Amino acid sequence: MSPISFASSSFNRRALLGLGASAVVLSAARPVFAQGGDKPVRFILPISAGSGVDAIARAASVALGKALGQPVVIENLPGAGGITGTSAVIKAPPDGFTLGMVSNNHVINPSVFKKMPFDAIADITPISVVGATPLVLAVNPKLPAKNVKELVALLRAKPEGYNYASSGNGTIIHLAGEMFMDEAGVKARHIPYKGTGPMVTDMIAGQVEMGVVALPAVQPYLKSGALRAIGLCGPARSPAAPEIATIAEQGLPNYAVEGWFAVIGPPKMQPADVKRVHEAIVAAFAAPEVREAMDKQGNIVKPTSPEQAVSYFRSEAARYAALVKKANVVLE
Template structure:
């Protein structure tokens, strides 16, 4: 975790140094404030969004003309981190990268400490990342057909992990069980990192994860990919078939990620942040990193992001109701 605290590790210090070097190399971009941009990630280290933002951290510092400090604040399906963004001053110095979970939470939690739509400033839906269903390699299933057969033969005899109750990862698992007509016990974790660790150790048999978070584990054989959750295969993993093409044609879900700020940001600050984020994520070096991870980068305008948040909230509210997911 990169923080402004004395406990920063060596890699974090080097990361900040790289950002500072990038700023120094672009004096035209550094004419504004020399205060760091605090980029809050409401998820644990090692998750898909965490991997994405860290791959773009140097380019973000370069585009903003200011150091960018990344801070993970996981908890409550993203509510903890999002609450910190909501409470921050609307000066453009505190931002966050959120995922589908941000607009799912109002449908799964009975009480929310803020309005997920109206208490933030949507700045850009930056892109989407593929999700993948993986299993521990000791499980005797190499594809969707074999996995479904196992689950049908032993109803609720297997466990599937998620990064937390009501998250997009949880819903993606529920949607798979529903489409396949099978059941498994849901085991929620506090973030992607511990979830993946336990899948590798065999404590849980399967789970849906963002592809960037488990690419290396799939390549090493620590986890086995059953199928991609999106409608099409990913150029980053062309050998992994989709779940849809393996007999569940109606199954399609992917993760998206978006930059938000506190409520009541000035229009000029919103545009400045949007332009910097778009410049960073469309730069050659970041596009190359995103292509390798399988992410599709298409930064939207702020007004498009706001509209997308509303439509996605409505879509997931219907899915949550169908899956009967309600949390205190």
């Protein structure tokens, strides 16, 4: 199976998923939107709190508020694989006061759902693919496997005797797990959850034995021993966790998958507003405190232009359509 990697795209690799709705209001110093006054900018995350994208957005929020010169309100609106939150972005006025941060799931959904309430590319304004975040295959520490070789042996000895969790049917987390099973030639039962938070909770409790998850979302649990890392899913080790070997270097050289995150707006945003928001995103992720946070989380950041984002969304949509078909994902 061909590897899926931000590194292998046209963007340089040195460039870049339930606790319900939550909000963080951030103040900023000066108004940038000419007629905006103190009107807040809604920054919608179509995923649950506690996910990798959530950690990324919150780490950058203060700097984003400063760059925009407006109060910023972060909202978690999970549901339907990200469709619920993204729908809120799409239905908002295209005035630059509603933005969203999406991940791979945004372009996977059209291949997973029989009906979509919107076109994942035509009905948004792509602003920037900001970067990529490492994924890690983790297990409950009671599982007697400490590396890929031992896990594969365990799964082969008891076919479909173990479960692997995901943040939802057809999500990048689900597909990453399917890719591992396919590459290793093993099987396990897929248990979909409604978001990363409840998935990780049950992994720690031992309700499910394993799962792929964004590294930033589980770093504390890996350090405390509540979960054990089997291997990183990307093509290279992460500076944030250099001790975790990649799955590729542990005997599955064709396995490589990582998550990306992007900022979008409602359809038909004016070019001036797109430019203004893009410049603010670039400035926010270039801020020293944000770069430090991204490095600690292991994220690779290099914001693309809006034009590059459109091309990337299209190429990724085609790539995942083929993978969903091969993985026999049941359409919802």
